[in-house]
Amino acid sequence: MILVIIFCPIIAAILIMAGAPARKTALVTSILQLAAALFLLVSFDRGNHDFQYVSSFTISPEWHLSFTTGIDGLSLVMVLLAAIVTLAAVWFAGTVEKYENAFYACLLFISGGAIGAFASIDLFFFYAFHELALIPTFLLIGIWGTGNRVAAAWKITIYLAIGSFILLLGLILLYQSFPASVRSFDIRALKAAAALGLIGIDAQRHVYLILLIGFGILISLFPFHTWAPEAYASAPAPAAMLHAGVLKKFGLYGLLRLAVPLLPDGARHWADLLVALLLGNIIYVGLVTIAQKRLDWMLGYSSVMHMGYIFLGIASATILGTTGAIVLMFGHGLSIALLFGLAGEVRKRTGTLAFEDLSGLAKVMPFASLAFGFGAFAAIGLPGLTNFAGEIMIFFGAFKNGWEMDGFHIFQIATVLALWGVVISTLYMLRAYRKTFMGTISERWKGLVDLQLGLRLPITLLIGALLCYGFLPQSLVRMVTPAFHTYLGANKR
Amino acid sequence: MTITAPELEIAVLVLGMALLLVEAFATKIDKRALAFVAIAGLTLVLVASFFAAPIESTKEVTGFWSFYTADRLSIFFKQFALVTTIVVLIMMIDYAPVLRSFFPAATPQAGVGEFLTLPILTCAGLMYLVSAVDFVFIFVSLELVTISFYVLVSFTRRNPITLEAGTKYFVISALSTAFLVYGIAWIFGVTGQTNLQRITDVIANPATNSSAALLGMVLVLAALGFKIAAVPFQIWVPDVYQGAPTPVTAYLSVGSKAAGFVVLLRVLQPFLPLPQMQRLIVVTALLTLIYGNLAALPQTNLKRLLAYSSIAHAGYLLVGVACFDISAIGYYLVAYLLMTLLSFAVLIIVAQQIGEQIADFDGLAKRSPFLAFAMLIGMISLAGVPFTAGFLGKFFIFYAAIAQHQTALVVTGVLTVGCGFYYYLKVVRSMYWEPATKTDKIPVNGLSRLTISALIIATIWLGVYPQPILNALKR
Numbered sequence: 003m004i005l006v007i008i009f010c011p012i013i014a015a016i017l018i019m020a021g022a023p024a025r026k027t028a029l030v031t032s033i034l035q036l037a038a039a040l041f042l043l044v045s046f047d048r049g050n051h052d053f054q055y056v057s058s059f060t061i062s063p064e065w066h067l068s069f070t071t072g073i074d075g076l077s078l079v080m081v082l083l084a085a086i087v088t089l090a091a092v093w094f095a096g097t098v099e100k101y102e103n104a105f106y107a108c109l110l111f112i113s114g115g116a117i118g119a120f121a122s123i124d125l126f127f128f129y130a131f132h133e134l135a136l137i138p139t140f141l142l143i144g145i146w147g148t149g150n151r152v153a154a155a156w157k158i159t160i161y162l163a164i165g166s167f168i169l170l171l172g173l174i175l176l177y178q179s180f181p182a183s184v185r186s187f188d189i190r191a192l193k194a195a196a197a198l199g200l201i202g203i204d205a206q207r208h209v210y211l212i213l214l215i216g217f218g219i220l221i222s223l224f225p226f227h228t229w230a231p232e233a234y235a236s237a238p239a240p241a242a243m244l245h246a247g248v249l250k251k252f253g254l255y256g257l258l259r260l261a262v263p264l265l266p267d268g269a270r271h272w273a274d275l276l277v278a279l280l281l282g283n284i285i286y287v288g289l290v291t292i293a294q295k296r297l298d299w300m301l302g303y304s305s306v307m308h309m310g311y312i313f314l315g316i317a318s319a320t321i322l323g324t325t326g327a328i329v330l331m332f333g334h335g336l337s338i339a340l341l342f343g344l345a346g347e348v349r350k351r352t353g354t355l356a357f358e359d360l361s362g363l364a365k366v367m368p369f370a371s372l373a374f375g376f377g378a379f380a381a382i383g384l385p386g387l388t389n390f391a392g393e394i395m396i397f398f399g400a401f402k403n404g405w406e407m408d409g410f411h412i413f414q415i416a417t418v419l420a421l422w423g424v425v426i427s428t429l430y431m432l433r434a435y436r437k438t439f440m441g442t443i444s445e446r447w448k449g450l451v452d453l454q455l456g457l458r459l460p461i462t463l464l465i466g467a468l469l470c471y472g473f474l475p476q477s478l479v480r481m482v483t484p485a486f487h488t489y490l491g492a493n494k495r
Numbered sequence: 496m497t498i499t500a501p502e503l504e505i506a507v508l509v510l511g512m513a514l515l516l517v518e519a520f521a522t523k524i525d526k527r528a529l530a531f532v533a534i535a536g537l538t539l540v541l542v543a544s545f546f547a548a549p550i551e552s553t554k555e556v557t558g559f560w561s562f563y564t565a566d567r568l569s570i571f572f573k574q575f576a577l578v579t580t581i582v583v584l585i586m587m588i589d590y591a592p593v594l595r596s597f598f599p600a601a602t603p604q605a606g607v608g609e610f611l612t613l614p615i616l617t618c619a620g621l622m623y624l625v626s627a628v629d630f631v632f633i634f635v636s637l638e639l640v641t642i643s644f645y646v647l648v649s650f651t652r653r654n655p656i657t658l659e660a661g662t663k664y665f666v667i668s669a670l671s672t673a674f675l676v677y678g679i680a681w682i683f684g685v686t687g688q689t690n691l692q693r694i695t696d697v698i699a700n701p702a703t704n705s706s707a708a709l710l711g712m713v714l715v716l717a718a719l720g721f722k723i724a725a726v727p728f729q730i731w732v733p734d735v736y737q738g739a740p741t742p743v744t745a746y747l748s749v750g751s752k753a754a755g756f757v758v759l760l761r762v763l764q765p766f767l768p769l770p771q772m773q774r775l776i777v778v779t780a781l782l783t784l785i786y787g788n789l790a791a792l793p794q795t796n797l798k799r800l801l802a803y804s805s806i807a808h809a810g811y812l813l814v815g816v817a818c819f820d821i822s823a824i825g826y827y828l829v830a831y832l833l834m835t836l837l838s839f840a841v842l843i844i845v846a847q848q849i850g851e852q853i854a855d856f857d858g859l860a861k862r863s864p865f866l867a868f869a870m871l872i873g874m875i876s877l878a879g880v881p882f883t884a885g886f887l888g889k890f891f892i893f894y895a896a897i898a899q900h901q902t903a904l905v906v907t908g909v910l911t912v913g914c915g916f917y918y919y920l921k922v923v924r925s926m927y928w929e930p931a932t933k934t935d936k937i938p939v940n941g942l943s944r945l946t947i948s949a950l951i952i953a954t955i956w957l958g959v960y961p962q963p964i965l966n967a968l969k970r
Contacts, residue, residue, distance in 0.1 A: 145927055177898060
């Protein structure tokens with residue numbers, strides 16, 4: 003089942019390149035993907051804390067390298083997110099003017115790469131699948147982008163290439179920091195070995211720092227974030243939806259899957275550094291977001307800013323905080339995809355996204371304005387939407403973590419400052435909403451039409467998922483928490 | 496019947512000479528037929544090589560086997576040389592029309608025959624070279640390779656750029672040969688031996704004056720540095736690569752370089768206990784990585800870009816040499832063979848229709864999706880994207896370097912990989928983003944299409960499943 007979900011988009015992409023009708027094939031594929039993901043969700047055994055649906059093909063016995071896939075609660079949530087956003091992105095793509103087949107093939111490649119990375123239990127394929135998305139992203143921004151697309155495409159590609167090679171170094175170091183007898187690319191075997199305390203404290207610290215930098219570049223951790231806003235602003239809307247919504251979560255997923263469980267001492271050692279950097283994400287990038295004059299740039303910066311909360315949850319290393327991080331990853335993936343999709347539609351109709359040109363679009367596009375409202379409220383963290391559930395768990399988890407430590411601790415300060423981040427995001431989101439959709443409509447936009455019926459479906463899907471898990475976050479939490487219980491419980495000091 | 500390794504080379508030599516004789520006396524035939532015979536013959540030898548039993552040479556042996564080894568590594572690289580030559584011959588068939596334009600119209604077939612048979616002799620030289628375990632034999636087989644390259648590089652001598660390339664290559668090669676002989680003389684003077692195994696024993700003896708031998712070794716390293724295009728002996732590479740006929744460039748950058756690395760590994764063996772040696776190689780690797788990658792950034796001519804990229808890849812290979820990881824180097828060379836030949840195969844076809852500037856590739860995706868896709872795979876493999884052979888090559892090299900704590904090499908390596916992404920994707924960009932100036936299709940003949948498809952499949956296959964090569968390199 004998992005192999006189907008990974009290779010369905012990749013095979014479809016190859017078929018599309020070979021000449022199959024692009025849009026139909028892509029839509030059918032992504033619907034199949036979502037159906038398969040829902041099937042996994044339903045049949046997932048919540049009592050079992052191990053990986054399920056495991057299948058394995060040996061590649062190289064001497065390197066202990068095999069193509070192993072399987073899911074636990076953590077990967078299931080990510081696969082579900084990827085499937086939902088892929089369907090929405092493909093749906094939003096519509097007709098493409100030039101090289102339509104290549105466009106859809108690139109989208110499906112990104113989707114297949116992301117899902118492959120989330121479902122791989124093998125370190126090598128975990129890494130390699132993520133890289134599969136690099137070249138399609140380069141082409142998507144370069145060929146179909148807008149604005150300063152050339153510079154944006156180079157920037158994202160070179161940043162991510164260097165980031166992922168640093169990550170590769172980290173992974174090799176991680177592999178080599180185990181004694182030769184237990185070396186393996188299998189994450190389960192590594193976890194078992196790490197639980198025995200086979201990695202020395204020094205090694206843990208070095209490796210964690212390199213992994214943090216590598217993943218940090220991929221996630222746009224401050225100060226490695228500068229590629230993100232420009233790339234998302236220039237990318238065609240479906241590409242921005244997939245990249246900001248799904249692919250960027252790979253780095254966070256990697257931290258939660260590898261860095262924190264395998265290197266708990268390293269994580270504790272560098273927690274202060276991570277907190278300082280994530281405050282850069284929340285406060286500094288938050289303020290930069292307020293200053294943006296274009297909707298697409300504002301959304302790009304806001305997605306960088308929200309990574310800060312997720313980092314806070316991961317840094318807290320409590321069950322509450324990390325679970326909150328996962329819930330927020332899910333919610334943020336959906337809401338940012340929604341916002342980028344709508345922004346793309348607005349750009350398609352008006353040809354501009356500068357705030358000074360836009361106003362009063364709610365009069366002609368009531369549905370879009372309603373949907374954008376949902377996205378904006380989710381991003382702010384209004385109760386009833388998934389993001390709220392995630393953020394509140396993160397804040398409590400992080401604050402509690404500081405509370406349990408003796409005396410003064412940076413986690414409490416960070417939580418307080420991060421709460422101010424909510425105010426910052428309220429400010430820029432509402433301001434953007436007012437400038438774009440409220441106010442008097444100018445003459446030139448009077449002729450615009452609202453989203454056609456076909457596009458309302460993916461939007462409803464995204465909002466529905468946001469609301470569903472906003473009111474019932476417990477169903478996500480129950481899937482994710484067992485995965486953390488096994489190692490966070492063991493690592494308590 | 497069992498086949499021994501020397502019979503393979505004899506078969507190749509006989510094939511080469513026979514074809515030269517046919518070329519000289521049969522004037523009426525289409526000379527391209529020679530290439531097909533050569534390809535068939537080399538393929539037979541390639542098949543036979545899989546049945547050749549490895550023979551380890553030991554220090555007790557005398558006579559022929561004291562300078563010739565047929566260990567698994569050498570048989571592997573003999574196959575490597577054969578595959579390279581076969582692909583280069585296929586490229587040369589495509590290139591023959593270009594060759595004709597440089598010869599007087601009265602004799603349209605002039606030169607084609609020699610152009611197609613010389614690579615067979617070079618191939619024999621490469622096959623001897625990878626088996627050589629004695630300095631004398633290394634020298635002789637290296638000369639066999641180099642002298643046939645003198646002719647090949649300057650083959651279209653009416654083209655002034657080629658003439659310049661040929662002269663440069665000749666002068667620099669002659670110089671490097673002089674270095675090699677001088678170095679061998681020093682080593683022989685200290686150890687009294689030319690057999691590498693016996694030299695190892697003498698050097699290991701603490702009574703030996705190793706500093707004089709080290710001087711000899713540095714001279715030998717300089718000579719080999721010319722062959723593998725390591726900084727600071729790389730200066731000839733861009734001009735010669737750009738000026739030589741394109742199939743010859745491909746041959747130079749793959750065959751000549753691979754043989755250079757095999758010889759380097761063999762001659763380094765006796766000197767490994769000396770700590771200075773590793774430091775020297777680390778510095779060379781650092782310089783080569785930095786120079787090759789930085790100098791490739793501004794290039795606008797694809798052939799020249801590939802020349803600098805070949806210097807850059809020599810840098811990664813030298814990282815492997817510094818760690819003395821033979822299987823990593825072997826794997827990298829195989830990956831390099833596939834992706835470089837793939838890029839050159841596309842380049843030859845496109846250059847005949849349009850030109851060899853990167854700008855000439857504008858809009859290739861529209862004019863020939865197949866060629867553009869092939870070039871895309873070649874470029875992303877050279878850059879090091881997973882699921883291509885090039886990535887696994889870099890992976891094994893970095894793995895070895897990290898295991899040996901070569902921090903400087905690893906850090907430089909990661910940064911230069913970033914540069915690599917820029918200049919390789921520049922080609923991708925021009926193929927897919929830029930509008931085409933013309934819209935007519937580019938024809939690709941069946942044989943080239945087959946070869947290019949095979950190279951694409953091999954690049955991806957080895958990027959996912961490296962085990963066959965790793966097994967072949969295991970000793």
